Each structure stands twice: as C-alpha cells, then as structure tokens.
Amino acid sequence: xxxxxxxxxxxxxxxxxxxxxxxxxxxxxxxxxxxxxxxxxxxxxxxxxxxxxxxxxxxxxxxxxxxxxxxxxxxxxxxxxxxxxxxxxxxxxxxxxxxxxxxxxxxxxxxxxxxxxxxxxxxxxxxxxxxxxxxxxxxxxxxxxxxxxxxxxxxxxxx
Numbered sequence: 001x002x003x004x005x006x007x008x009x010x011x012x013x014x015x016x017x018x019x020x021x022x023x024x025x026x027x028x029x030x031x032x033x034x035x036x037x038x039x040x041x042x043x044x045x046x047x048x049x050x051x052x053x054x055x056x057x058x059x060x061x062x063x064x065x066x067x068x069x070x071x072x073x074x075x076x077x078x079x080x081x082x083x084x085x086x087x088x089x090x091x092x093x094x095x096x097x098x099x100x101x102x103x104x105x106x107x108x109x110x111x112x113x114x115x116x117x118x119x120x121x122x123x124x125x126x127x128x129x130x131x132x133x134x135x136x137x138x139x140x141x142x143x144x145x146x147x148x149x150x151x152x153x154x155x156x157x158x159x
Contacts, residue, residue: 001035005149016153022106027080040120043070051112063134065102066093094131105155120147
C-alpha cells in the first residue's frame with residue numbers, strides 16, 4: 001500500500017481556495033491521509049513553494065508550514081489548525097516568515113505550486129529547537145523516512 005494525502009478543499013494540482021491564502025482568512029486547509037506504515041513512529045508535514053519569488057525565475061523554496069512528531073495514528077488535520085488543536089506531542093516549526101504556524105499562499109507574481117509533503121518516520125524526532133526550521137527538520141528526518149505522500153495545489157493572486 002502507498003501512503004496517500006488529500007484535501008476536501010482542493011484536488012491534486014487544483015487551485016487552492018482563497019480562504020486558505022493571504023488574500024482570504026489564511027487558514028490551513030483540511031488534510032486527510034491513508035495507509036501510514038504500521039512501523040511508523042511519527043509523521044512530519046512540510047508545506048512549501050518551489051516557485052518563489054517568480055515561477056519564471058525561481059530563486060528559492062519558501063517554507064509555509066512545518067509540523068513534526070504527529071502521532072502515526074493521526075489520520076487528518078482539520079481546517080484552521082492552531083497549536084491547541086495539534087495532537088499531543090506534535091510541534092510546529094518556524095516557516096520562512098519567521099513565525100510558527102501556517103502561512104498560506106501569497107505569491108508576489110504568477111501562479112505558484114504549493115507542495116504538501118507528508119512523511120512517515122521510523123522515530124519520534126528529539127533534540128530539536130523549540131521551533132526548528134525546515135533545514136533542521138530535513139536533517140533530523142533524513143535517514144528515518146519510511147514512506148511519503150504528496151499533494152500539490154496552485155494559487156495566483158487575483159488582480
């Protein structure tokens with residue numbers, strides 16, 4: 001079985017609704033997943049944009065949301081996740097706006113792609129800063145990924 005990741009808010013490669021962006025309420029979208037391996041000890045979610053700042057000339061991948069140490073029995077995240085709605089033991093990292101939590105799509109130019117990447121790990125990550133950044137999380141998980149799933153959405157500002 002292959003782990004899958006989906007959202008009731010948008011389809012694979014579909015447009016992310018405005019409410020989940022900087023032009024709307026900037027809420028995290030609802031996410032659901034299936035078929036987490038039975039030997040997984042934790043889950044990690046990275047949401048990023050490889051098209052920053054301009055899809056015609058990308059210069060960096062912008063981290064929008066980092067969640068780690070989600071319990072492997074977790075099967076979904078509701079819309080508008082805040083720290084108090086996270087399962088026990090789960091943490092959030094520092095996004096590229098230098099804040100903890102979700103930061104929705106807000107592309108300065110063009111239509112950007114947003115990658116929601118869920119990783120099943122064979123361990124619970126420890127020894128991390130209170131709010132690790134993407135590079136720290138990727139280094140910590142590097143040899144511990146046992147499965148992954150991806151959901152891609154797109155967004156372009158109106159006007």
